[in-house]
Amino acid sequence: MAKNTSGRGQRDLTVKVKTARGRKLSSTRWLQRQLNDPYVKRARDEGFRGRAAFKILELDEKYRFLVPGARVVDLGCAPGGWCQVAVSRVNALGERSGKARGHVLGVDLQEVEPIAGAEIHQLDFMADGADEQVKSWLDGPADVVMSDMAASSSGHKATDHLRIVALCEAAAHLAFDVLQPGGTFVAKVLQGGAEDSLQAELKRRFKSVANVKPPASRSDSSEKFVVAQGFRG
Incomplete structure (x- = not known):
């Protein structure tokens, strides 16, 4: 049977959500976006805990920091999609012989x-002694520190920017x-990248620093990611 490739046929595939009593218009728009987001469907089909998994996959495809044998720290790891990707890429389950x-x-x-192949702990990484605790759990220094954390939205763009930069x-x-020397730091920032002071500090401590928006980031999102590689120690 021939496929319908007309524009009308494509439009008919869009899921439309009616506004329900007691549900805000913004919630209806969010639900419609989720239902029509190809990354949401891919995450469900491929067993990831959220569409954010594809952001770290795409970043790693470009910068190649999740390599077999790497020791990785995922800060603010809930719900766990980034950890799932890291487990596979660094061979944490030991499934790739050789x-x-x-x-x-x-x-x-x-x-x-729990996530198969990952070690998960409840920890305030900003608490005193958190760095030593992390190194103790890793039994040494890390090769990668990554973070997809975002502060709760206040609805005020400037305030949200300051919170996520903090x-x-x-x-x-x-x-x-x-x-450890040569390591990589990956973290979410907002449009425009990290603040000048942080950007300067990263450039001083790492050999290369890039601000990038992976394809999996929604086009209407102001998020970007800073990828700093070649930690100078």
């Missing part, structure tokens, strides 16, 4: 459902303490 076996450590303020700065300072 390849070094990596270690994936996820930390979050909230309890996270999270990125906190994650960066933990990375400075736990990364």
Whole structure:
């Protein structure tokens, strides 16, 4: 049977959601976007805990930091999609014979459902002694520190920008303490990249720093990711 390739046929595939009593228009729009998001469907089909998994997959395809044998720290790891990707890429389950076996450590303020091949702990990474605790769990320094954390939205763009930059700065300072030379730091920032002071600090401590928006980031989102590689120690 021939496929219908007309524009009308394509439009008919879009799921439309009616506004229900008691549901805000913004919630209806969010639900419609979710139902029509190809990355949401892919995440469901491929067993990932969220569409965010494809952001770290795409970043790693370009920058190649999740290599077999790497020790990885995922800050604010809930719900766990980034850890799932890291487990596969660094061979944390030891399923790829002849390849070094990596270690994936996820930390979050909230309890996270177990992930095969990852070690998950409840931890405030900004608490005193968190860096030493992380190194103890890893049994040494990390090769990668990554973070997809975002502060709760206040609805005020400037305030949200400051909050997410503050999270990125906190994650960066933990990375400075736990990364070994040559390591990589990956973290979410907002449009425009990291603030000038943080950007300058990253450029001083790493050999290369890039601000990138992976294809999996929604086009209407202001998020980007900073990828800093070649930690100078």
